Amino acid sequence: MGPMDILPLIFSVTNWTLVLLVLGTFFLAGAVKGVIGLGLPTVAMGLLGLAMAPVQAAALLVVPSMVTNVWQLALGGRFLYLMKRLWPLLAGVFAGTWAAAALMGTGSQPWAVRALGVALVLYAISGLLAFQLRVPVRWERSLGAVVGCTTGVITAATGVFVIPAVPYLQGLGLAKDELVQALGISFTASTLALAAALARGGALGHHEIAASLFALVPAMAGMWAGQYLRSRISPAAFRRGFFTGLGLLGLYLCF
Template identity: 35%
Template sequence: MDTFSLPGGLGPLFFALACAITLLAGFVKGTTGFAMPMIMVSGLASFLSPEMALAGLMLPTLVTNAMQALRDGLRAAIGAVRDYPRYFAVAGVCLVLSGQLVTAVDPRAIYAMIGVPITFFGVAQLLGWQVSIRPEAQRRAEALLGTVSGVIGGVSGVWGPPLVIYLTAIGTPKAEQVRVQGVAFALGAVLLVATHLQTGVLNARTIPFSALLLAPALAGMWLGQRVQDRLDQATFRKATLFVLVLAGLNLLRRAFT
C-alpha cells in the first residue's frame, strides 16, 4: 500500500489521509497539550509500516512541542525543567536506551502494561474518584513515571500519558501543565529524532515525508490552542482525562490486535 512517487512512498489518497490524521493530532495537542504521537502513530500505522508511521510523527512532534514549550517564553521553559528534574533525567535516559530496541522488540507487552493503568486512572477520575500524590511521594512518583515514559516512548514514539497522569494527580494548574508537557515532550522529541537517525528509522526516504506533515500539524495546533485558551481549569481537566482514556484504550488495542 505504501509504494509510489510522493515522499514516504504514498499515493495521493493515502498522503491526503496522512495529512488529515496529522491535522486532527495537531488540534487535539493544541487543545489538551498532548496526544499527537498517539493519534499519528495509530492512524498512520493503519496503512503504513510501524517504522514509517514512527518516522512520520518525528518532525511534527518536535516542532509543535517546541512551540508549546516556548509559548510562555524561554525562562518559563527552563523553570519547568528545574521543577521536575527527576522526571526529565530518568525519562531521557530510558528513552534513548529503549529506542535502540525499536526494530528488535515486540512492543505489544509494553503497550498492555501501560495501557491498563492509564485507562483505569482516566476512567476513575472521570467517574469522580480523586487520586492525588502526596508531597512526600512525589519524588518516587516522578522517577517511576519518568521510567515508564522513557521506555514506552523509545519503542513506540508515545511517551506522554504517564507524565499527564502525574501532573493531573498533583493538581497542576492548566498553564503550568501545558508548559511542562511541552518542555518534556520537546526534549523527548529531540532525543527520539537523534536516536532514530542512528537506528535508521529516519532516513532519506522518511525525513521528507515527516517534513511534509509539518503544515497540517501546525494548522491543527493553532486551531487547538484557540480552543484551549477558552477552557477553564475544570473543563481542561475533563478534556485531558478524556483524551488520556483514549490513549490508554489505543495502547490496549495495539497490544491485542
C-alpha cells in the same frame, strides 16, 4: 516497507490513500492538541499504526511533535523553575529511551503494534477515570526518575510518551499554566530522546526528516483549528470523546 521507504510512498501519485491518511491524521492530531493541550503524538501514532510499523510512524512524528511542543513550552514563563523540579524525570526519559532502544530497537519488533495498542488503552482509561496522583514533594526526585525511565522504555517500544509521565505531572500540584508548560517540556524531551534513538538505529535520516516536515503542515493547521474551537466547544465533553475513541483504537490495535 522499511523506514527509508516512507518519503517516496508519501509523494507517490499512485498512493493517495497513504497521503490522505498522513494529512488527515496530523490535522486531527494537531486539532486535539489545540483543544486540550496534548494528544498529538498519541493520536498520530495510533492512527498511523493502522497502516505502518510504529518505527515508521515515530519517524514521521518527530518534526510536528518537536515544533508544537517547543511552542507549548515557550508560552509559560516558568521554564527555569520547572526544569529544577523536572530534571530527574527528564534524565530518566533519556536514560530509559536509550537503554530500551539499545536492547530492543525502536518500535520495530513484531509485537510493537500490540504494545502501542496497550499503551493507548491504558492512557484512555486513566483519562476517562480522571485518575489523579498526589506526589509528595519529598518523593519528587526518586519517583520522577522512575517515572521518566518507565516513560522512556514505553517511548522506545511504542513511540507514545504520555504514560506514566502525564499522570505524574498532573500529580505535582502545578498551576494550570505551569502544567501546560511542564507537559511541553516533558514531551519535548521525549521527542528529542526518541529522535536520537531512531537516528542511532538508522531509522531517521534525511528522507524521514523531509517526510516529517511534510507532516508538520497539517499538524500546524490542525492546531490552529483546535485553538479556534477551544472556546466554542466543551473541553470536558471533547476529552471524553477523545479518550473513548483512543481506547477503542487501542483495543483494535491489540488484536
